[in-house]
Amino acid sequence: MSFVFSSELGIETKSSDRILDICKRLDASSYVSGALGTNYLNLADFDREGITVKFQHIHHPVFK
Numbered sequence: 001m002s003f004v005f006s007s008e009l010g011i012e013t014k015s016s017d018r019i020l021d022i023c024k025r026l027d028a029s030s031y032v033s034g035a036l037g038t039n040y041l042n043l044a045d046f047d048r049e050g051i052t053v054k055f056q057h058i059h060h061p062v063f064k
Contacts, residue, residue: 016042
């Protein structure tokens with residue numbers, strides 16, 4: 001596994017387009033987003049590029 005800073009990629013788009021452009025630059029086939037990504041990601045664009053978007057739905061335990 002390797003890590004890349006998005007600032008190293010020279011991508012200047014914003015919001016959903018930025019995430020999509022990062023995925024394309026890194027030849028990603030999928031992107032994992034938090035549940036609130038449904039509020040801003042343009043899923044049609046990801047689908048058009050063949051990138052699957054998966055949403056995390058984490059239910060944190062409640063402790064006494």
